Amino acid sequence: MRQLPLADEFYLVSHDEYTGKCHLNARVFESGLAGAVVAELAIRERITVVNGLVTVVDLRPHRERVSDAALAEIVKERAEHPVRSWVEYLRKDALEMVRPRLVEAGIIHRVESRGMLRSTVRYPAVDRNDAAAPRARLRYMLDHPELLDAPTAVLAGLVLAVGMTDLIAVRGREAREGLGRFAATLPDVLKEIITAVELVAATLAVAPKL
Template sequence: MPLTMPEEILLLMLDDETGRLTDRAAPAGDYALVGAMLAELALEERIDADPPRLRVKNPAPTGDTVLDGVLARITAEPEPQDSRWWVETLVRDAEDFRNAYFERLVQRGILRAEEGRFLWIFSERRYPVISDKEEREVKARLMSVIFEDGPPDARDSLLIGLTRAAGLFPMLLAPEELERAQPRIDAVSRHESLNKTVSDAVRDIFTEIARYAPMM
């Protein structure tokens, strides 16, 4: 069974050795995860995220319990809202979403769950990689799009847009590679119209967080 986009984003953000989300993934990673969930619902043709408002196209369940819970919330919202509103609203539950997807990756034998301590005091759960096959395939797919000239499909364009929006590419590419690839990354991110709403909403929010972080 192929990975969903939220699962792919989590694997890209995970430190394979420690089983923790990398420092660079916080807090942008939460927004990227929520953006990936909305993107997955759009690819499943359950929602339409074109501006100015996100609307439900088909309320039928997808079979993914996490996505179906989000779809039910969008369906029940009395007033249509835009993608940014939904990203900012859903990110409040990002920890629950993360845990649900991590547990799913554990059940599939891709990760294992370990209980540990952070700073010898705080309990934490880590998710070291058991099989890196899926993560390598995701990275290889993204690299093939970035370093080749062919048109990307909608899923890869969205995943690249979200990875860019959350500032995660420095985790995947050396500085000189990133500099060379940046024009292509930008072009691919603009290729899929959904990136203009979901991915741009994530990027705008992340930019605001970065701007005000020193003052917090």
């Protein structure tokens, strides 16, 4: 399977490929997904982080629906804001930004089940092996760290930040240490994004629902 954009891979790791159900608290998942969107912008050198603030470096539209939409939101703000603020702001729209890209790519599909009182919409995988591939790659890299690439290192950091280590390997402590080593190889801008996700996710995990 081809390597997908970072936010798409984070979505797939976070969801059961059979049922389409999210493994995480919804708000924690959204914070991780928003962080993945921001990280995509950084990987593509459309933004950077200077003194903790997100700074736009490439204003051009790239004809990519998710990163163009996220960048448009950042550009609308004349003042620069911390990474954490953008993770918090984008998380409420991140799912509706990313999921259509996965549907269009044929990775997941919409399934509606009608009941007596209400209908339920799920997004299971079209091909379960394709959907499980990002998780399988992380597991493989834990045993073959010499093959690590930058996108997988960012995915590892995000998985660690939202507490999904147990989905990657049963050896929880070893997996956390391995994923942590992967994230430690990243440049500072991506480390700051992962740290922001960790802070937002930790806050949301214990915050009461409004």
